[in-house]
Amino acid sequence: MSETGPAPSGKPQVRSSNCPSCGAALSLRSFGQAVTVVCQSCHSILDAQDPTLKILQTFQVAVGEDPPLIPLGTRGTIRGTTYEVVGFQRRTIRVEGIPYSWHEYVLFNPYKGFRYLTEYNGHWNDTSILRSIPAVSPGKSSLTYLGETYKQFQSANASTSFVLGEFPWQVRVGETADVCDYISPPRVISSEQTGKEVTWSMGEYIAGRDIWKAFKLSGDAPTPIGVYENQPSPMSEAVSATWRMVFVFAVALIVLMSVFYTFSRDEAAFEDGYTFDTNTTGEASFVTDIFELKGHTSDVVLTTTAELNNSWLYVNYALINQDTGHAYDFGREVSYYHGYDSDGFWSEGSTKDSVTVPSLPPGHYYLRIEPESDPHHGSIPYSVSLRRDVPQLSFFALGALGLLIPAIVLTWRSISFEHMRWAESDYGGAPDDGSLLSTVENAVDSVKDSMSGDDE
Amino acid sequence: MTQPTANCPNCGAPITFRWSASVQTVCEYCKSILVRTDVDLKKVGQVADLPPNPSPIQIGTEGVYGHRAFVTIGRIVYEYDQGGWNEWHLMMNDGTSGWLSDAQDEYAVTFAAPGRKLPGECKIGQDYSWDNCTYTVSTITKAHYRGVEGELPFQYWDKSDVVFVDLMTSTGRFATIDYSDDEPVLYLGESVDFDNLKFKNLRSFEGWS
Amino acid sequence: MIRSMFLIYGLAVLAAVSLAEYRGWSLDRVDEVLNVPKSVRDNPGSYRSVYSSYHHYTGGK
Numbered sequence: 001m002s003e004t005g006p007a008p009s010g011k012p013q014v015r016s017s018n019c020p021s022c023g024a025a026l027s028l029r030s031f032g033q034a035v036t037v038v039c040q041s042c043h044s045i046l047d048a049q050d051p052t053l054k055i056l057q058t059f060q061v062a063v064g065e066d067p068p069l070i071p072l073g074t075r076g077t078i079r080g081t082t083y084e085v086v087g088f089q090r091r092t093i094r095v096e097g098i099p100y101s102w103h104e105y106v107l108f109n110p111y112k113g114f115r116y117l118t119e120y121n122g123h124w125n126d127t128s129i130l131r132s133i134p135a136v137s138p139g140k141s142s143l144t145y146l147g148e149t150y151k152q153f154q155s156a157n158a159s160t161s162f163v164l165g166e167f168p169w170q171v172r173v174g175e176t177a178d179v180c181d182y183i184s185p186p187r188v189i190s191s192e193q194t195g196k197e198v199t200w201s202m203g204e205y206i207a208g209r210d211i212w213k214a215f216k217l218s219g220d221a222p223t224p225i226g227v228y229e230n231q232p233s234p235m236s237e238a239v240s241a242t243w244r245m246v247f248v249f250a251v252a253l254i255v256l257m258s259v260f261y262t263f264s265r266d267e268a269a270f271e272d273g274y275t276f277d278t279n280t281t282g283e284a285s286f287v288t289d290i291f292e293l294k295g296h297t298s299d300v301v302l303t304t305t306a307e308l309n310n311s312w313l314y315v316n317y318a319l320i321n322q323d324t325g326h327a328y329d330f331g332r333e334v335s336y337y338h339g340y341d342s343d344g345f346w347s348e349g350s351t352k353d354s355v356t357v358p359s360l361p362p363g364h365y366y367l368r369i370e371p372e373s374d375p376h377h378g379s380i381p382y383s384v385s386l387r388r389d390v391p392q393l394s395f396f397a398l399g400a401l402g403l404l405i406p407a408i409v410l411t412w413r414s415i416s417f418e419h420m421r422w423a424e425s426d427y428g429g430a431p432d433d434g435s436l437l438s439t440v441e442n443a444v445d446s447v448k449d450s451m452s453g454d455d456e
Numbered sequence: 457m458t459q460p461t462a463n464c465p466n467c468g469a470p471i472t473f474r475w476s477a478s479v480q481t482v483c484e485y486c487k488s489i490l491v492r493t494d495v496d497l498k499k500v501g502q503v504a505d506l507p508p509n510p511s512p513i514q515i516g517t518e519g520v521y522g523h524r525a526f527v528t529i530g531r532i533v534y535e536y537d538q539g540g541w542n543e544w545h546l547m548m549n550d551g552t553s554g555w556l557s558d559a560q561d562e563y564a565v566t567f568a569a570p571g572r573k574l575p576g577e578c579k580i581g582q583d584y585s586w587d588n589c590t591y592t593v594s595t596i597t598k599a600h601y602r603g604v605e606g607e608l609p610f611q612y613w614d615k616s617d618v619v620f621v622d623l624m625t626s627t628g629r630f631a632t633i634d635y636s637d638d639e640p641v642l643y644l645g646e647s648v649d650f651d652n653l654k655f656k657n658l659r660s661f662e663g664w665s
Numbered sequence: 666m667i668r669s670m671f672l673i674y675g676l677a678v679l680a681a682v683s684l685a686e687y688r689g690w691s692l693d694r695v696d697e698v699l700n701v702p703k704s705v706r707d708n709p710g711s712y713r714s715v716y717s718s719y720h721h722y723t724g725g726k
Contacts, residue, residue: 012508013662031661032510033560035539049507049539082664110661111512112650113561129562131647132628133592145626168560169538196580197595238667245668249675256679260686285709299689318712320701330695358691368709392685394692399682403675410667 012110019044020053029073029086030108034166038087045173048166059173061162066090069119069222070105072165076215078126083107083115085215087165093156093179106167114168117211118203122224123231124211125188125203134182134189134200141431143182143189145202150182150189151433153229153425158192181229185421188230205230227420235414239407246407250400257396265295265389273383276313276371285370290322291386297361298389303354306382308336312349313380316370321363328357334382356392415440464488466499474529475547478607481530489604489613501613506533506603511542511558512658515606519653521565525549528556530606534618536599545608553609555643556653557632563653564630566645574633574640578621584631586644591623591631601636612636 015028022042028034034048036056043061046053068088070076075084087106092099102120104127109115116127134145141152159176178193186205191198205228208221224231270291276284293300306313312335320327332355338347373380418437422430430438462471467486480491482503489501517528530545541559548554557564572586582593601615618636634641684690705712 011660011662012510030510032508033539049535109561110510110664111561111658131562131564131624131630133594133624133626135626198580235667241668242671245671245675249679252679253682256683256686260683264686283710285712287706287709297688299691318698318701320705322703322706325699325701325703327698327701328695329698330693355693355695356689356691357693357695359688366706368705368712370709389689392691395682395685395690399678402678406671406674 017053019046021055021058026053028166029084030166030168031110033108033110033114033168034086035169036171037166038163038171040164043163045163045171056170057172059163066103068103068105068164070117070211070215070217074215074217076107076211078107078115078214081109081112083109083112085165087163087167089160089164089167089171090162091158092161093158095156101161106165108166116201117206120228121226122208122222123228124206124208124221125230126206127190127201127203130189130200130202132200140180145189148184148187150184150187151431153181153183153188153422155180155426183230185230186232203230205232226424227417229421229424231421233414233417233421235410235417239410239414242407242410246403249403253396253399253403257391260391264298264391266391267294267388268385269293269300269388270367270386271383272385273381274369274371276373276380276382278373278375278377278380281375284372285316285368288367288369288384290364290366293360293362293365293388295362295389297359299392300357300360301354301387301390302332302357303352303385303387304332304334304382305352305385306334306336306380308334308349308351308380310337310339311335311377311380312373313382314372315382315384316372318368319357319360319365320368321360321365323363324361328360330355330357356390462497464490464499465497471497473607474527475551475553475607475609477551477553477609478529479609480604480611480613481607482605491611500611503603503605503613506605507535507540509533509542509659510540511561512661513542513544513556513558513655514657514659516657517544518656519546521546521548521554521648521653526554528606530604530608532604532608532612533602534599534620535602536597540602545606547607555645561650562647563650564632564645564647565653566630566632566643569631569642569644572642574642576640578633584623586631586642589625589627589629591625591629593621594624595622596620597622 012031017026017028018024019026019039019042021044022039024039024041026037026039028037028048037046037048039046043059044055045057047056070085072085072088075082084107085105086108089104090101091104092101102118105117107115107117118125118127134143136143143150156179157176158179160171160173163171163173180191182189188203190201190203192201208224212221270288272288300319302317304315312333314331314333316331318327318329332353334351334353335349336347336351337349338345367384369384415437418430419441429441432438463469464471464483464486466488467483469483469485471481471483471490473481478492480489482489487503488499489503490497491500513528515528515530519526526546526548528544529547532543534541534543539560541557544556544558546554546556552567555566557566569586578593578596580593580596584591597620598617599620600617604613615636620635621633623631629646632643634643701712
């Protein structure tokens with residue numbers, strides 16, 4: 001620029017004007033970038049590039065129009081750039097005859113251009129036009145963009161049902177476009193086709209409260225209803241992290257098991273054999289000699305073994321601490337029946353029974369034993385053995401279960417969330433692509449089919 | 457960099473060329489379109505009033521593309537049914553000429569790519585391959601020339617309807633075939649973000665810092 | 666958030682399992698009886714667990 005040139009053109013100004021149709025005041029905030037502008041009062045669509053604001057279309061607004069949640073002219077900061085809301089439109093699709101509408105806000109920054117916010121049922125997306133073409137799979141069921149795969153979610157024909165403010169394209173009420181959405185939560189890539197030209201855009205899910213914060217709006221953002229196509233699952237990250245931790249804890253559990261199995265005493269503390277004469281009447285109880293339980297406070301496994309032949313033996317036990325008078329009292333049954341029938345040999349019960357007595361401090365103990373059985377059924381030989389400090393598998397199994405349950409619950413909730421997401425799609429459920437969700441859905445469907453089949 | 461000076465043959469105002477290879481310029485004062493001959497400047501036309509420029513870029517805006525700094529020294533203004541756009545003529549710091557297309561603040565930088573076979577007519581969705589890259593026709597725009605400003609590397613004024621074919625790729629590369637002359641001209645380049653161009657000396661807008 | 670909660674929970678599970686194994690807890694149903702007199706050794710029939718329910722098998726095959 002020569003040093004002594006004419007004064008450069010003045011700073012671009014917001015242009016104020018009047019609607020040629022109804023005379024209402026209009027302002028054009030996009031410094032000449034808008035192609036159309038809508039009069040707020042009479043809803044005439046005007047040519048924003050024409051100094052006389054030629055009327056392009058007028059439309060009737062049905063009673064009950066919804067005003068934009070972010071008023072035109074509001075400024076907010078998205079991704080570090082301040083934008084001003086200059087336009088608003090409502091677009092409608094029909095699925096099985098039922099209309100579904102969403103809203104789009106046109107955001108403008110004089111340096112960075114235009115951006116869009118879409119809103120449906122309280123779900124918001126920050127959308128911008130793509131400058132590269134995604135690679136669509138041959139069957140159009142998915143596409144890849146920047147190394148990410150997006151799954152086809154919904155195709156529909158969208159028509160513009162309401163407009164307000166300024167637009168960088170020739171908007172008309174009633175204009176239609178074929179829209180197709182491909183999702184990879186939290187992103188969605190949409191293709192929009194009018195005639196032969198296809199425009200690609202990418203949206204990223206953004207929470208209503210972040211919009212309210214960005215635009216400093218009063219009140220609260222509308223509560224989102226249902227699950228939106230690209231709404232990020234609050235759980236998917238947590239699910240894989242949780243299963244990873246389950247794996248680590250399972251390994252720790254196995255290590256723990258080996259430690260306990262190695263270092264527990266698992267030694268015989270007492271063993272003796274007796275015979276119970278079922279013919280005798282009178283006091284059947286007796287006490288054993290005193291024996292010692294060694295080591296730290298731990299369990300004792302008492303095993304009753306009886307030579308039974310189609311009979312039963314019930315033994316009342318009391319394991320009594322000679323020093324403290326503290327005892328554990330319990331009864332155990334052994335029964336064993338067998339025979340032959342048309343299917344061959346059968347047997348029921350067992351000749352052995354074991355019970356774990358908990359947390360016995362070391363010391364001197366004895367057993368008080370009182371056997372019972374059917375009277376006058378002969379003699380039953382039996383033996384009683386005690387093992388001290390025996391590791392138990394049951395607690396490790398419970399521990400494993402305890403670790404699995406939250407992971408399973410979390411996985412179930414995540415699957416339900418995804419199921420709700422895909423219920424809104426063209427497919428009515430997850431696409432049959434071998435994912436866990438589609439496998440679960442197929443299983444549930446086949447169970448339902450077999451159940452309803454029974455009714456007929 | 458030579459800065460030859462001359463005087464406007466129409467109004468006598470001093471004309472400076474920032475770029476030695478400029479073929480045409482516009483007198484800032486009287487808006488005459490001037491073409492450089494060996495000896496002096498010849499007036500070939502007049503620029504009608506340009507519409508107000510909505511772009512943040514102006515003649516004199518500086519920036520960086522890749523490793524090369526540039527200065528905006530000229531522009532061509534087009535209009536079509538979706539509004540207008542500017543093709544800014546960039547003088548790169550290595551002396552080459554580049555173009556910054558600026559349509560509703562969407563930016564792309566391209567450079568003339570001669571010597572390639574170009575189709576006579578295009579259809580949307582057709583693929584072409586240049587320099588190991590596949591370009592797909594995305595838009596065919598019928599525009600009309602609206603005006604010029606500043607220095608251009610060729611003679612360009614008073615064009616009637618012109619056809620531009622835009623091509624996009626899967627990697628952000630971008631191409632335009634300019635059908636405004638008898639021979640189509642190919643420009644190859646890429647879409648760029650405003651921030652990556654590190655602009656200086658932009659216009660400011662009322663109400664925006 | 667869920668990650669750290671599960672971490673604490675998992676550690677608690679491991680701690681509980683370790684405690685159960687070390688102290689020798691049991692899942693079996695046994696009753697505690699206190700203050701069994703030393704005289705039971707001389708007269709086992711005198712043992713009646715007044716303090717807990719007395720298990721007497723009343724079923725049978």
